[in-house]
Amino acid sequence: MIQALRRHSPALLLLAALAATTATAQDTPPTLDAAEFRACLSGLQGAQAFRAIAGDTFRQHTQGLEPDPSVLVLLNRQPEFTMPVWDYLAVLVDQERVDEGRAAFAKWQPALQRIEQQTGVAPHIVVGVWGVESNFGQNLGGRPLVQSLATLSCFGRRQSYFRGEFAAALRILQEGHIAPDKLVGSWAGAFGQTQFMPSTFFRSAVDFDGDGRRDIVDSVPDALASTAKFLQNAGYRRGEPWGFEVKLPPGFDSRSAGRKNKRPIGDWRRDGVTLADGSALPDQPSSVGLMIPARGGPAFLVGRNFDTLYSYNASENYGLAIAQLANLVGGFSNSVGFVTPWPTDDPGLSRAQNRELQILLLARGHDIGSADGMIGAKTREAIKLEQQRLGMKADGRAGQKLLSALRS
């Protein structure tokens, strides 16, 4: 949920934890000067971005506040490698999430239907965002927003961006939407059931349950309606599907691929493109672009509503995870995979399989902590050792081949 900072978004952060980092010198938190921090905060209090914040509010929430150096480590962290799209989807769209999504879809059906009446956004799409962003409210993040955003406003790069978010966070507290101890989230400041940034809160959050507060942390109806409002603001079209998996005719010239290169659906039909099962393309969405996440893998035609998912996090793979989870939750698809398989002989692991892999690593004496299904630096190092022992490429990647080898 951050356009300007795409790899800091919650879903991508989840993957950073799963994927990609090895402890290095850059992971050592810097020492931050307390006096410099106090002086910076004093300066902010009078700044234009903070004009809506009362002096009392500012003092109340910054008194005795200390900077948190660990957020600067995360701000500067570079991914070790780019995760293949099939690994990304294996974790974000696994059977566990589909089952929980279907239960949530049923439980919140009355609210979701009223939300669709008001915003046009289909219930399964809202649930898809919810599942990818916070695992249906189970992973909201635990970092105090005021501390993280105050630190990022005074140290490191992009201070001006974070100052706007810091001011918005204080305004949320000033207006009493969220209690101070509930305003926690990702290190970059995304919070709530669908991980809004504070500035997004003021553009899109709504009070749907009618208690006068826009509480996207503890009120599921407020959070779901706010998510729909965000998608509506981004141009969501009522009644249109996001798109679908397609089959390209032999020898198809895919140079015209690109989500933004939209053409009338009839043009694609004339070119011989069909649905993945070979049946004719439907009439909606009327204008679509061709998306091929990995050469030789599944292809998709996507319309305007896919673009609204993209606008949530500025990543096509992220949009595809939401879209596919939504299809499964809404009963438009029955398999977590696509008709055309990904171009790999070593598919990625679900969270349940990641946990099984970790249990097998623990049994072999690797000190990786608990089997939490998150492939962090310790698990990755243990994987490398096992890959070396087994004569596999020691890249630290958790895949099906390694899991099979450790099972036997």
Ligand code: CA
């Ligand atoms: Ca409310």
